[in-house]
Amino acid sequence: MRTLKYALLGLIDRGPITGYDISKEFEKRIMANFWHAKHSQVYPELKRLLEENLITVELIIQGEKMEKKLYTITTEGHAEFVEWLLLDEPLGVTPKDxxxxxxxxxxxxxxxxxxxxxxxxxxxxxxxxxxxxxxxxxxxxxxxxxxxxxxxxxxxxxxxxxxxxxxxxxxxxxxxxxxxxx
Amino acid sequence: MRTLKYALLGLIDRGPITGYDISKEFEKRIMANFWHAKHSQVYPELKRLLEENLITVELIIQGEKMEKKLYTITTEGHAEFVEWLLLDEPLGVTPKDxxxxxxxxxxxxxxxxxxxxxxxxxxxxxxxxxxxxxxxxxxxxxxxxxxxxxxxxxxxxxxxxxxxxxxxxxxxxxxxxxxxxx
DNA sequence: GCAAATCATGTCAATAGTTACATGTTATAT
DNA sequence: ATATAACATGTAACTATTGACATGATTTGC
CATH class of the missing domain: 1.10.287 (Helix Hairpins)
Known part of the structure; x- marks a missing residue:
C-alpha cells in the first residue's frame, strides 16, 4: 500500500522540507487527525524515496555546524503522487477501536x-x-x-x-x- | 499492548470455540466493526495463550477424521481478561484514514x-x-x-x-x- | 554561565499485521 | 459422480509500526 510514501511525497510537494519538520506534522499538527508516523519510520522512508529518485536532498548548515537535510520533490515524484491522489480505492478495513x-x-x-x-x-x-x-x-x-x-x-x-x-x-x-x- | 490477546480471551470466555470460528468473528461478524485479525494472526496467538496457560485446548474429531481444536478459558485467563476490561487507558492515536x-x-x-x-x-x-x-x-x-x-x-x-x-x-x-x- | 527544552538525524530490536503458501476434510449443489 | 464452496489448521516471508537507544547542536529561560 505504501501510504506513508504518498503522505511524505505530498508534504514534500508543498515545498522543500526536512525530515524533522515532516515528523512534527505527523505528531502535532492537523495531519495527526488522520495519519501519523514516528521519526523512526520517517527517516528510513525518506532514504528509500531518495533511492527511488522521487525526491532529492540538499544538505544545509544551520548556524555554526548543525546539519539539516532539505528534501525536494522530483518530476517523477510529483507524477507518482498525483497518480495516487486520483486513485479511487475500495473502503479499507474499519479502524480498530x-x-x-x-x-x-x-x-x-x-x-x-x-x-x-x-x-x-x-x-x-x-x-x-x-x-x-x-x-x-x-x-x-x-x-x-x-x-x-x-x-x-x-x-x-x-x-x-x-x-x-x-x-x-x-x-x-x-x-x-x-x-x-x- | 497485546489487544488481540484480550479480544481472543473475551471470545473464548463466552464458551469453548475453535480458531476457525474466532477468525470468522473477526472477518464477517459484528466484531469486524471495531477489530479484525486474519487467521494467520489468530492461530499463532492461540498457541501463545496456550503456552501462557490462559486457555486450554481439547482436540475433537468432527465426522470421520476432521480435526478441530476447541479452546477453553482458564481461571487465570478469565482473571487477566477482566482486569484488562476494567482498565481506563488514555485515548489511543487517531485512526488512519x-x-x-x-x-x-x-x-x-x-x-x-x-x-x-x-x-x-x-x-x-x-x-x-x-x-x-x-x-x-x-x-x-x-x-x-x-x-x-x-x-x-x-x-x-x-x-x-x-x-x-x-x-x-x-x-x-x-x-x-x-x-x-x- | 548553565540547565532544560527543542532542534536535528539516525539505527536497532521487537511487535503487529498482511499476503502467500500449504494441506486436507466435509457439505452442498448440479 | 463430481466440482465447488466452506470447514479447518497451520507456516513463512514480508511490510508496517513502535519503542528504545544513540548522538550532537542550538535556543531559551533563569
Whole structure:
C-alpha cells in the first residue's frame, strides 16, 4: 500500500522540507487527525524515496555546524503522487477501536463499571473536541476557497470535529441505553 | 499492548470455540466493526495463550477424521481478561484514514476530480450504512438489557451506524464547501 | 554561565499485521 | 459422480509500526 510514501511525497510537494519538520506534522499538527508516523519510520522512508529518485536532498548548515537535510520533490515524484491522489480505492478495513471492544464485552462487567468507563470516555472526547474547536475558530472564520492548502486543512479539521461529535453522541446513547430500559 | 490477546480471551470466555470460528468473528461478524485479525494472526496467538496457560485446548474429531481444536478459558485467563476490561487507558492515536489524507492534499487536484472522489465515497459509505442498518433491524426491535451479550452487540452496531452517519455528513459538508463559497 | 527544552538525524530490536503458501476434510449443489 | 464452496489448521516471508537507544547542536529561560 505504501501510504506513508504518498503522505511524505505530498508534504514534500508543498515545498522543500526536512525530515524533522515532516515528523512534527505527523505528531502535532492537523495531519495527526488522520495519519501519523514516528521519526523512526520517517527517516528510513525518506532514504528509500531518495533511492527511488522521487525526491532529492540538499544538505544545509544551520548556524555554526548543525546539519539539516532539505528534501525536494522530483518530476517523477510529483507524477507518482498525483497518480495516487486520483486513485479511487475500495473502503479499507474499519479502524480498530479498543473502547468499542470493551463495549462489546460489557456483559463481563457491572453496569456501574461500564458507566464509569463511559464517563471517562466522555471526558476524554470532550477535551479532544474542545481542542479541535479551538483550532477551528483560531484558524478559520470562513470557509477557505477550494484549491488552497487551507481548504484541505479546514475540511479535515471539520471532519475531526464531526467524528468527535459522533463519538460523544454514541457514548451518550450507550449511557441512555443502560438506564432507559423497558 | 497485546489487544488481540484480550479480544481472543473475551471470545473464548463466552464458551469453548475453535480458531476457525474466532477468525470468522473477526472477518464477517459484528466484531469486524471495531477489530479484525486474519487467521494467520489468530492461530499463532492461540498457541501463545496456550503456552501462557490462559486457555486450554481439547482436540475433537468432527465426522470421520476432521480435526478441530476447541479452546477453553482458564481461571487465570478469565482473571487477566477482566482486569484488562476494567482498565481506563488514555485515548489511543487517531485512526488512519486514507481518504482524509487525500482531502488534506485536495489542493493538488481539480475541484471536479475531488467532487468525483466525494461522490464515490458517498456511494461506498451509503452502502455500508445500509448494510449495518439492515443488521440492526433484523437483530433488534428493542434495546437489549444491560448485562446480556446482546447489549454489547447492539451498542457497537449502533456505534458503527452513527460513525457512518457522521462520515456521510462530513462528505456532504465537503461537497457543500466546494460549491457554497462566498 | 548553565540547565532544560527543542532542534536535528539516525539505527536497532521487537511487535503487529498482511499476503502467500500449504494441506486436507466435509457439505452442498448440479 | 463430481466440482465447488466452506470447514479447518497451520507456516513463512514480508511490510508496517513502535519503542528504545544513540548522538550532537542550538535556543531559551533563569
Amino acid at each position: 479498543v473502547f468499542r471492544l470493551r463495549t462489546f464485552f460489557s456483559d463481563f462487567m457491572s453496569a456501574s463499571d461500564y458507566e464509569q468507563h463511559l464517563h471517562s470516555q466522555l471526558d476524554k472526547h470532550n477535551f479532544k473536541k474542545a481542542s479541535l474547536e479551538n483550532s477551528m475558530t483560531k484558524s478559520f472564520d470562513n470557509i477557505p476557497e477550494y484549491g488552497s492548502k487551507e481548504f484541505g486543512d479546514y475540511a479535515v479539521l471539520l471532519g475531526a470535529i464531526m467524528r468527535e461529535d459522533s463519538y460523544l453522541a454514541w457514548l451518550k446513547a450507550c449511557l441512555g441505553a443502560i438506564n432507559r430500559q423497558d | 486514507v481518504f482524509r489524507l487525500r482531502t488534506f492534499f485536495s489542493d493538488f487536484m481539480s475541484a471536479s476530480d475531488y467532487e468525483q472522489h466525494l461522490h464515490s465515497q458517498l456511494d461506498k459509505h451509503n452502502f455500508k450504512k445500509a448494510s449495518l442498518e439492515n443488521s440492526m433491524t433484523k437483530s433488534f426491535d428493542n434495546i437489549p438489557e444491560y448485562g446480556s451479550k446482546e447489549f454489547g452487540d447492539y451498542a457497537v452496531l449502533l456505534g458503527a451506524i452513527m460513525r457512518e452517519d457522521s462520515y456521510l455528513a462530513w462528505l456532504k459538508a465537503c461537497l457543500g464547501a466546494i460549491n457554497r463559497q462566498d
